[in-house]
Amino acid sequence: MVNPTVLSDTPPTREQEKGRDKGSDFSELSRRIAEAGLLRRRPVYYTVRFGVVALALAGGVAAFLTLGNSWGQLFVAVALAFVFGQLALASHDLAHRQVFSLRRPSEIGGLLVANLLLGMSYGWWMNKHTRHHANPNHEEKDPDVAPDILVWSQRQASKAKGLPGFVGKHQAALFFPLLTLEGLNLSFNSFKALRSPHMKRPVVEGTLLVAHFVLYFGGLFTLLSPGKALAFIAVHQGLFGVYLGSVFAPNHKGMPMIEEGTRLDFLRRQVLTSRNVRGGALVDVFMGGLNYQIEHHLFPSMPTPALGRAQVITERYCAELGVPYYQTGLIASYGQALRHLRSVGEPLRAAR
Template structure:
């Protein structure tokens, strides 16, 4: 976290130092990576992987999430915990709720309007749509704070407002209007793409569960998750979420230990006859996109 804080501050210092220049587009790329890496830290904090108690996890999570990158800590935690409880479940996992993208052929058939139009060829739309994911997360963070169930509304709203006042203030002070808009488009667009490319290999293209599926905890977590094999670069780039199966079985396990648990879990799944899927990074995207294209097949017919 100390390294992340220094890099974050250094990124904004570089932005100010570069000033009114087209080189700022490269700074925008770097800042998208930095924002995503901070998002990974917030994710680990949300799972109580870092501190022993809740309070410091919440305090640092609010600083990194709301203040640092403009994502609502409370909203995201609630949403993500629902995903962990029932991954890839049509009725209970908010990550596979039909919206612009649909995740099963039943959802595709029931869709209407824009989702139905997109669903026909959604595999081709997937990455372009991810350029809007950053903005979607920011807007959803604000909207959640106006729900009756929102907790820490005043604190979270204040931190989000401070983040965006400083964010837009710095960008539009240093850059002329046109370049500022382009910086925002590149930064937030790539931020969304990076997050999407990190989370898409984990569950997309894996079985989508319904109320008819009755699975125990282990099978529910393992059969809906996909690991991505790789090396140190892959681990860092994907926030160690490439060990998705182990993460879902042991969400409180500190991320650096997931790679140590991986061979133990894989061996145990083999012993009890549970399918354990691990692929390369490119292959994982291929499987996810193939699934999305297959989902839209009824509409193309």
């Protein structure tokens, strides 16, 4: 197991220096993966998978229209929270060109799924997620561990003031409740990002976002009474946020953080900061393949159904190199993430 600590620029061991000098470490793994045919596109798989998700979305909309102004709509809200989570995972695969090898169809698909169906900016998320992949768990460069409401290292905690300082004291207990706001947070940041210079198509993205919320809120408040509509939004968006957080939290939270100045080659940077989650077919569906987080970070464009075979090859190769490779169960991964959150909040609790 990798200790959930900070990787800093302390003097490296002989093995670490040896690994850094070996520019061929990842090349050799890449060669083995390519020879196994694990990087080729899987059009049949994605046709079936996206078709099932589309049918589930259509079924949820049909159920919504059929039930009318009924409290039974809350069951539809629960089901659609899961469907929206699956749409987010589909958008993730499109963004990484796992579905199409060309940029254009990947981008069109991503805009339709993310902006129009989910109400989340594809361009904003792509920029953020690309930076995360380049430097996972890096305190200065990974936007997913940038201090905001939550803090991810004791150094960040020591500087936290105001609301982050208060939340940081209790962030382990508040983590899952805060996830209920994640869906709304993604939409808020998506609209906010439309004015950012990195947005390539702000008009297109903004139009699709507006279209999503016109359809979403228009449908809810047209068919349901205000009270039922607000309850639907709370259940749907709350569970959607919890689902997303439950999928993404096990991947890196509680794994080593990287400080500025640390030198790691690509293979070690990705493997040491990532955690795989065991669990079989149900976990594969629930997490959309992101339970193979190590392999996904090493080969972002690898189609989801190839990740399981890649895991076996990668784990064996890391054992040959003496590189720690960590995987655990789903519930255990949540426990490790929450213990990490509690640990890094210690400076804030000690300051009371």
